[in-house]
Amino acid sequence: MKTYQGSEIRNVAVTGHAHSGKTTLISALLHAAKMTPAQGRVHDGTAVTAYDEEEVARATTMQNAVAFAEWQGVKINFVDTPGFHMFCHEARAALLPVESSVVIVNAQNGVEAVTERVWRYAEEANVPRIVVINQMDHPKAGGGGGLSALIEDLHERWGRTCTPVQLPIVDANGFQGVVDLITMEAFYYTPNGDGRGKITGEIPANLAHQAKEAHEALVELVAEGKDELMEEFFAQGTIPEQHLITALHEAIREDRIFPVLFCSGETNVATDHLLDFLKVYAPAPIERAPIAVRTPAMAAASNGNGGGTATDAPELPTTTRAVADSEPPALVVFKTMSDPFAGRISFFKVVSGTVKNDAAFENYTRRGQEKFSHLSIMQGRKAVEVSELHAGDIGAIGKLKDTLTGDTLGVKGSDILVDLYPVPEPAMTYAIEPKSRADEDKLAPAIHKLMEEDLLIRFYRDPQTNEFLIAGAGQPHIEAIVSRLKKRYHAEVTLKSPKVPYLETIRARGEAHGRHKKQSGGHGQFGDCKIRMEPQPRGAGFEFASEVFGGAIPRQFIPAIEKGVVEAAARGHLAGFPVVDFKAIVYDGSYHDVDSNEMSFKTAGRLAFKKAMEVCKPALLEPVMKVEIEAPDEFAGAIMGDLSGRRGRPQGMTSKGKTTVVNAEVPMAEMLTYGTQLTSMTQGKGSYRMEMDHYDFVPQLVAEKILANAKRPVDEEEE
Template sequence: LSSMKQRLGARPVLMQWPMGQEDEFRGIIDLVSMKAYTYGNDLGTDINEIEIPAEYQGVAAEWHEKLVEAAADLDEDVMMKYLEGEEVTEDELKNAFRKGTISLDVTPVFLGSALKNKGVQLLLDAVVRYLPSPLDVPPIKGLTPDGGEVERTPDAEGPLAALAFKIMADPYVGRLTFVRVYSGALKAGSYVYNSSKGKKERVGRLLRMHANHREEVEELLAGDLGAVVGLKDTVTGDTLVGDGDEPIVLESIDIPEPVISVAIEPKTKADQEKLAMALSRLAEEDPTFRVHTDPESGQTIISGMGELHLEIIVDRLKREFKVDANVGQPQVAYRETITRMVDVEGKFVRQSGGRGQYGHVKIKAEPLPRGGGFEFVNAIVGGVIPKEFIPAVQKGIEEAMQSGPLIGFPVVDVKVTLYDGSYHEVDSSEMAFKIAGSMAIKEAVQKGSPAILEPIMRVEVTTPEEYLGDVIGDLNSRRGHVLGMEARGNAQVISAHVPLAEMFGYATDLRSKTQGRASFVMFFDHYAEVPKQVQEKLLKH
């Protein structure tokens, strides 16, 4: 409880007391009703309500008193009874805590063992008793196509407004779309309009999902959660309204960007197609999971919210889709560039009987600032190279820059000026000038003191103050450059630039250094030249 106060800034109120701990945990004392509950088996199905055993009566009375004090702070009627020494009833306590929970003034704390299914039933009863029902929540707000704001109240007779919050691939019924109905009624067999996509869809069947079974229903009313069979284009975050009703878009679900990526490949060639299909199904289900093919390395890259997230994805591939896959680190998308200006020429001459090939160019190549990309300047005067051959020279240069001389990554941040050359009236062709341009830029990069560039990520770490030194030390050891820090509540936010190559495994390392209490976000910022020792290491590989 003290940890919840310090770390979360919450006001926890203990609602139950355990009878025994760990493997001797045998029951729960409800401090509101002052009754005890014991379990006759490890399935949690045999629950017995009994009087509080004598050895726990003292501690239960002490915590019940604290509970009444907390309730007195939340409700004036309870406060008056408490001050006058009258007994506060069970219902009065429950009503006070419901009011305090909805207003976020207190946080009721319950206990149990999920493994043995003990305490779960009491927790679910408390969810119904203390948490807000749809009627306690303010009307949901949405936007009309013209940008106006409208409200939808939780009224089953009102116009339909529902939000799709999860997609699941079911082996028996196919694609299930989980929805929360905020207003109106969603009926089986009806047509709905997806106002996020601008498409009309037909609702097939409606299911109410239970833990280990599902119940088919004819309609879902305002406040209900359920699953829809038959929606093809609806994805997480889409809004459904009645066909013919005013289209509105409810606040969509904010999907965070993935922070970690790994390469994946099937263990056998036969699984290649199954892997692609399985990954697309999983990406459809989970909007925080992304799949793409790296155009440079050709690897399939999967991205998610952390290493555990991706481990679960790989486990699901094996269990649900029967696809075995190898997972490794992805190749970092390096770049190459030049560091000084060079002047070179490229000459392609071939005579093989009949018409030959002739192309001759002179170029200057100079480095551009980071992020400058590629710039081509045509400085030809006097027609020394006919203008119809200039695009071929540029194309040859651009194609040759797709693979650098050091480690085969694209060459960037270079300005090329074509200033001279010569041609042959018969033998010159577009192909000859393209090859000449390609030869020239390859020589220019070799002579221009080539360097490797690496992607630098902007990393923001949110950590409790006591771990600040460890987190900064770890970022420095990853060749990171700390940009600044700011206090946010009782935590510190560290901003830093860190090379992507050093960030693999960071999620796990950060968790272990901070007892799982720190988090981070990461996004691409810029490319920078790698240090000499890192470049030497890359060249050896």
């Protein structure tokens, strides 16, 4: 395998809405570059970047995957990303190791909800975008208004700088090739060939005038960015081809122009021209701005203690590290794959310096030592060993001891930390139950391996019910996790309905007397306290105070009363949900010189709490989600009507081109089956995301239904 310098590398994230053909296009590009003997297909599981068993079964990309193509002296690293809204955090994570994003637009449907979202992600990350209109072979390419309407829509959404650098050649037989508006040449292809076309000297007569106008518009747009080009343009009426190529490359790198290209991944038409374009116009890693890093060494120098560790992360000073071989070797792990046979495989971006096989590195994040044996680059799930990787390249290494996603490694003494993009909080929680004792033993290790792959997964035991809970982005995400547990780790579990994490609180102030007395010969038990409970604002939590004076209760027993109140609050009062946002004040009581002890006062505190809840107007609280829904304009009315039926409170609507974005606050209990309903309501064109926002009171009628199905907690100390 040839070693590539930073100037000979192109790192590209392939992003877009689900079913826009990203995985198929990457397979076509690899075949066009002769990296594969035949073109891989998604439907039969042969696509290079669709190797996960769940992705193959569902025909949907769910995690990032990496592949590479060697093309005319450069290496192009592709990161295939999910397009389903539930896995958009993966698409965002893919923008860290790349210098450009190819945004795939479905030629039939145009810009869809996730297309808009990944565009915003790239914009926030300052990653240049190249728009590719894919599936041009489809009879309905261009939608109802034709390709001109599709280009107008791109202009409305992303500005006039989103401009074609090609025109598609379409005749009665379908998509035949493209006209290059830079060189003014036509490329013709044989559909379902190997993706390599032949250049002709003539542009089709029916496109000649349109191509001339589009070329002039492109030249003028490129010239707008530079004074010297404007002077050349006004003097000559055009820009020489070589100057135009250099200027367009610079404009793309600086986010001043977003080129639009056309191709078909399914029939492998114009894919070689896309490879040519990426080689010439996509930025190389060494052209990117220095990467923002945090430096423990600077923190140590500034406070003069000579220390500073990676655990100081939140307070570390920020600086930059140039992507250059001359800098000390450093890399950041952006993805982890757990292979049942090969073990843990860590995907990394070489931030600086040169990473060589058998090198020893320090994990700056965890302070461990790692040996890099069998340095590789990944072609899907196949590892291709290399001797070294230069600054800006993407590689992989297997079986590191302690390294996980997000860790930064490098040579000792040149510590830096590179931050990944933040992962959103899970939106849905299910209970899972192992089917057997053997499954229970396998469950925790297996899920922790999956958590290394997917940072969004949460797994824990509910202290109230002792159930295992698993949290993820939504129902399909969690179902895929359960399926992986069975297929990959042979751990079978039963998935139960998601639990809504209700809470309880009080609405009014109240007082109560808790008295615990038990005499059974010898030393007895005696605890006596009076408490007052008051409601607190939402989110304030629990507060305890003592107003006891005159020694009514000895000081050493006050903490025991607090502990009793806390334990009783955790068990709930109405329906077994924790009681929150209240203040408990112990203000009086009595004790016995012999029979009083901490256990007696803890029991008295529990009894006082229970009696106080009866007079403090207890109420249920429910989690309210912040929801963002994106769908074509024609479905906005149906979405708003459906939200009102779910007790939703709309917070505003915005329009982005032909897409409406609805923001609302909706109780979690009403969103558990929303994904299926939204798909049905919008013909599969809508998407949504939600995150926990706050807790609010449950309406009385709804609360009555919840309480009717819940078991009221029993305090064993009541008798």
